[in-house]
Amino acid sequence: EADIYQTPRYLVIGTGKKITLECSQTMGHDKMYWYQQDPGMELHLIHYSYGVNSTEKGDLSSESTVSRIRTEHFPLTLESARPSHTSQYLCASSGLLNSGDSYNEQFFGPGTRLTVL
Amino acid sequence: KNQVEQSPQSLIILEGKNCTLQCNYTVSPFSNLRWYKQDTGRGPVSLTIMTFSENTKSNGRYTATLDADTKQSSLHITASQLSDSASYICVVVDRGSTLGRLYFGRGTQLTVWP
Numbered sequence: 282e283a284d285i286y287q288t289p290r291y292l293v294i295g296t297g298k299k300i301t302l303e304c305s306q307t308m309g310h311d312k313m314y315w316y317q318q319d320p321g322m323e324l325h326l327i328h329y330s331y332g333v334n335s336t337e338k339g340d341l342s343s344e345s346t347v348s349r350i351r352t353e354h355f356p357l358t359l360e361s362a363r364p365s366h367t368s369q370y371l372c373a374s375s376g377l378l379n380s381g382d383s384y385n386e387q388f389f390g391p392g393t394r395l396t397v398l
Numbered sequence: 399k400n401q402v403e404q405s406p407q408s409l410i411i412l413e414g415k416n417c418t419l420q421c422n423y424t425v426s427p428f429s430n431l432r433w434y435k436q437d438t439g440r441g442p443v444s445l446t447i448m449t450f451s452e453n454t455k456s457n458g459r460y461t462a463t464l465d466a467d468t469k470q471s472s473l474h475i476t477a478s479q480l481s482d483s484a485s486y487i488c489v490v491v492d493r494g495s496t497l498g499r500l501y502f503g504r505g506t507q508l509t510v511w512p
Contacts, residue, residue: 285441323402323487323502324442371441375498385491385498386432389441 284308287372287390294362295398302357302393304372313355314387316371317341324371330355362397369394400425402490404503412511415478419506421471421488429493433462433473436485436505445473445486478510 284307294300306313311332316324316339326339330349344366345359355374359366373387402423411417423431430449434442446455446462448471455462459476475482485505492499 321504321507323504324500325502326500369439373441386444386447387500389443391441392439394439 285372285374285388285390287370287393289393290391291394291396293396293398296361296363298362298397300359300362300395302370302372302395304355304357304390305353306355306374306388306390307353308374308388309352310374310376310388311352312375312385313349314373314375315339315345315347315355315357316373317343318369318371318392320369328357362395364397367395367397400490400492400501402488402501402503404486404488404506406506407504408507408509410509410511411478413478413480416474416476417478417508419473419475419486419488419508421473421503423469423471423488423490423501425469425490425492425501427493428466428469429491429498431462431464431471432489432491433460433471434487434489436487438484442487475508478508480510480512483508483510 288303313330315328318324325341327341327343328347330336369392371392372390375385375387405420432447433445436442445460448464450466461474464471485507487505488503490501
């Protein structure tokens with residue numbers, strides 16, 4: 282069982298609100314990721330981080346921002362939520378850069394289901 | 399274009415029956431292929447990881463096969479249980495990037511009826 286946590290699990294908010302989705306892992310992983318997933322669709326990478334103070338945009342353009350001040354935390358922020366942001370957001374982390382983990386297996390959190398009214 | 403295609407899109411079987419899910423990919427260069435199980439409202443959980451040289455890998459009642467020449471994989475579930483109801487996602491990893499880029503299929507939604 283992977284030790285990666287996301288809060289809140291469900292969030293319903295009104296348009297224009299600022300929100301932060303929390304993600305934390307206790308495995309000491311350097312790499313962390315945020316994915317967006319709509320029902321019946323594939324996961325799309327929106328942000329990733331190689332380590333502290335490293336953040337990069339993924340393949341899917343997103344109005345959200347992320348930060349990586351501590352190894353174990355990788356929060357995602359939406360400054361002004363809109364109905365188009367309604368989706369499931371999944372956080373993941375993967376092994377130490379020099380751990381010999383040739384698979385670079387990603388472990389996923391339970392997700393946050395966001396609904397913007 | 400790197401893609402992962404899964405079939406069928408959805409499948410309904412009776413408890414105790416076997417089933418096989420398919421995955422075709424065009425990702426290159428290939429690093430490894432993974433099958434994940436995703437319960438409704440949860441994050442994906444890894445079932446198997448297969449590299450280029452592996453043809454078959456089992457995890458309990460789950461058996462994955464890989465044909466790297468034809469770029470096809472299958473996931474066979476034996477003696478299905480109600481708890482097998484979930485989305486099964488095929489993921490192919492790109493060897494060409496430092497990040498280990500993951501390409502996701504849309505999943506096969508499996509429903510097991512009593």
